[in-house]
Amino acid sequence: MCPMSNPNSLPSGEGHTPAEPAAAAAPVAVTSPRTGRRPLWARLLGRLIAPWLALKIETPEHAQDPDGRPVVYVLEDYGLSNALILDKACQDAGLPSALIPLPGDLLGRKRGYLALSRRSSANPFNPLLAEKKAKRTHSDSLSKLLQAHQRDAGLDVRLVPVSIFVGRAPEKQTGWFAVLFSENWALVGRFRRLLSVLLNGRDTIVRFAAPVAVRETVAEGLDHERSVRKLQRVLRMHFRRIRESVIGPDLSTRRLLVDKVLAADPVREAIINQAKRDNSSPAEAWKKAHAYAWEIAADYSGPVVRSASFLLSHVWNRIYAGVLVHHLDKFKAAAPGHEVIYVPSHRSHMDYLLLSYLLYDRGIVPPHIAAGINLNLPVVGTLLRKGGAFFIRRSIRGNALYSAVFSEYVGQLMAGGYSIEYFIEGGRSRTGRLLKPKGGMIAMTVRGFLRQPRKPVLFQPIYIGYEKLMEGNSYLDELTGRPKEKESIWGLIWGIPKVLKSNYGQVVVNFGEPIALNDVLAEQAPEWDGKPVPEDVKPAWLGGTVDHLARVIQERVNGAADVNPINLLALALLSTPKHAMGEADLTAQIELSKKVLEEMPYSDRITVTPHSPERIIGHAEEIGVLQRISHPLGDVLTVSGDNAVLLSYFRNNVLHLFTAAAWVACCFQNNRRMSRTALKRVGRRLYPFLQGELFLPWSEEEFAERIDHTISVFEREGLLQRVGEEDEDLLARSSGQSDEVFRLRAIGHSLQQAFERYYITISVLVKNGPGTLGAAELEGLCQQAAQRLSLLYAPAAPEFFDKALFRGFIHKLRELKLVWPDAGSKLLFDERLDAWAKDAKFILGRELRHTIERISPEASKPAVASEAAAAEPPASVNDAEPPAEPPHGSDPQA
Secondary structure (H helix, E strand, O other): OOOHHHHHOOEEEEEEEEOHHHHHHOOOOOOOOOOOOOEEEHHHHHHHHHOOOOEEEOOOOOOOOOOOOOOEEEEEEOOOHHHHHHHHHHHHHHHOOOOOOOOOOOOOOOOOOOEEEEEOOOOOOOOOHHHHHHHOOOOOHHHHHHHHHHHHHOOOOEEEEEEEEEEOOOOOOOOOOHHOOOOOOOOHHHHHHHHHHHHHHEEEEEEEEOOOOOOHOOOOOOOOHHHHHHHHHHHHHHHHHHHHHHHHOOOOHHHOOOOOOOOOOHHHHHHHHHHHHHHHHHHHHHHHHHHHHHHOOOOOOOHHHHHHHHHHHHHHHHHEEEEEOHOOOOOOOOOOEEEEEEOOOOOOHHHHHOOOOOOOHHOOOOOOEEEEHHOOOHHHHHHHHHHEEEEOOOOOOHHHHHHHHHHHHHHHHHOOOOOOOOOOOOOOOOOOOOOOOOOOOHHHHHHHHHHHOOOEEEEEEEEEEOOOOOOOOHHHHHHOOOOOOOOOOHHHHHHHHHHHHHOOOOOEEOOOOOOEHHHHHHHHHHOOOOOOOOOOOOOOOOOHHHHHHHHHHHHHHOOEEEOOOOHHHHHHOOOOOOOEEEEHHHHHHHHHHHHHHOOOOOOOOOOOOOHHHHHHOOOOOOOOOOEEOOOOOOOOOEEEOOOHHHHHHOOOHOOHHHHHHHHHHHHHHOOOEHHHHHHHHHHHHHHHHHHHHHHHOOOHHHHHHHOOOOHHHHOOOOOEEEEEOOOOEEEEEOOOOHHHHHHHHHHHHHHHHHHHHHHHHHHHHHOOOOOOOOOHHHHHHEEEHHHHHHHHHOOOOHHHHOOEEEEEEEHHHHHOEEEEEEEOOOEEEEEHHHHHHHHHOOOOOHHHHHHHHOOOOOOOOOOOOOOOHHOOOOOOOOOOOOOOOOOOOOOOOO
């Protein structure tokens, strides 16, 4: 059997796509009817080389082919080592041997494989070699195989391309010398290849591709010479594409890439303009541009990357309990033939190193990474640069020359086939939520593609989830108002021992659903005809396309989230006043959260920890997140101090997964009964704001359907009941302080503070009146009110008074035309905000609404809260239990 898969299907030549039939069909294996024994020399040499070989064979799931079609393996290069490695791979995978010929010896060489060229390190300028190459225009074996098909109409041989990489993914190497002999683009001689096998043979990748039907090429009716050249060209394109995806592009030096950037017309024009602005000579402006380019450019070094992989493998094993990767095979299926742009979430400095290491370890070339200039530290910056990092200044606004140089550099990377990685959030998230995306790098990527639309671009969203953050304490300091500490080499050195002594739990890297730029352009810019767009032309649709793409990327990142044990603990424990629960209650709440995720899957790429609640609790105790307090009536599990605040970070990682469930639960915090119709009506009205804040993928109608599904789940779990047989629309929760009420409250707590922020904004607007506040003034007053609320009562989550969240809500109000600026940029609104205020009674208790209204500041005078306000604690911010029965009149069905 010979397993094949779509990820490695061949690119098509002009007018012919020989690989498409095999790629389109379900992956199958074909069985060759060859018989006989492998040659004696192969058996002897195979035993001799076996101790130095350990193969990582990449093949998909396969099935027996009843037709028994014969198979010929295709290698990129001839060579004894390649033949022996292929033969061992066939044995290990249970495939027909490559060293036993097909019946009739169709290749005329007593073997079952062919190669496109010989591996040689000879001088390419040698006239004898040049003459020999001129005479031989194609593979003799391939030519003989095609001739056999032309003679015998019943013959149907499948070509199976096989890529071999020796020393590409070292995992257990102990010698640095081995790095020099690992796989690269250079053609090497027999002695160097022998050293490569001896030193790196235990880290060999053998990748089988989808089969190509020779019969389909013959059926085109071309003359023999053209058929051979065409099929050989398609095979060479395939091998080059696979080698590029595994080894990386045939890299130019940093200096050559900088020269290309400076020679580009847009940069030359920017240099001339800069000289005019500075009243200097073009030569001086060129020096400035050269300094910018040299500051930006990466200096990728294969040996450094391979060496770093040795070091990092030990680091990960020491500080992490494991690194799990999901959906990588799906990415490998989509990536070949594309310019890949990795767009991961950004929560830690570890993101850079972790993703590059994982890609390299799994046979994919690490990307070039856009890094902040603050990381260009002595020694560290050099190592990062040699690992593929290129540096960007935090702000380039107003510096036209720098912008031109940087844009051209990104364009040259794309034109050269380099994969790129950047973080569209701009910086690390301090709250655990995805941040509002910044479109600068996306715009440069799109412009780079439009300028030279040769290779299709694929954006690959990636979710990186941690159980414990290295930067946790610094994030906490920043959220409480301390300035961000500047990175320094000494700070890094002093921090290493502490990091190596800590246990940071498990890390999960999930590959989200990729986004093809061509598909986005077809939807957002149907007028684009596929032709190059000059650098100085900015289409009207470009801005909207970039914004749409940024939003979809964040949605796809969220759609690949991992729910780890700490996420589930945070959801449960943060819903209680003292962040503590009895073990039985905590176990039940974790089970409920997992049930919600199971019954209402967010997407097919979401992963959830398989561990039981008991194992989750034990794991949290092991890594120091959870404390157990023994008590005769039952142990209490709690988090205290900074850990309690940091848990909100991990709750926010997965907040979007529980939006519908939390919405339904919130509506029953202060209402005993409520109709299904009201739940969906108010949910639709509120959804655009939740969608903007949490990057949710549904329409309003789809969100209403999830509300319906949530209600069904809650009914089955006994959290809600239908009231009366006559009115199936009316729902009710249990009365008093039952277990069901407790569990419902815990589910709803995660979104409660978002609704409080919304109401604070509405209250401040209404209190000050239309035409009084600008957007920036409103942000500041809302932040003051939220801080005041947090100071008067128990501290809320750190992001409760995050100005960026208020800014996003105000932006959405403007987008929906609920508020709009007047001639003086002051915000106007009408009576529709009153409807919003009325809807607040479904979510917020009367006491809380009253308190927010009392402390909402006015622009003309400082915000002062009376003692009476302090005497009325809000239900959610104080984290107190809500009243078992709402005050008279608050139940919409009463």
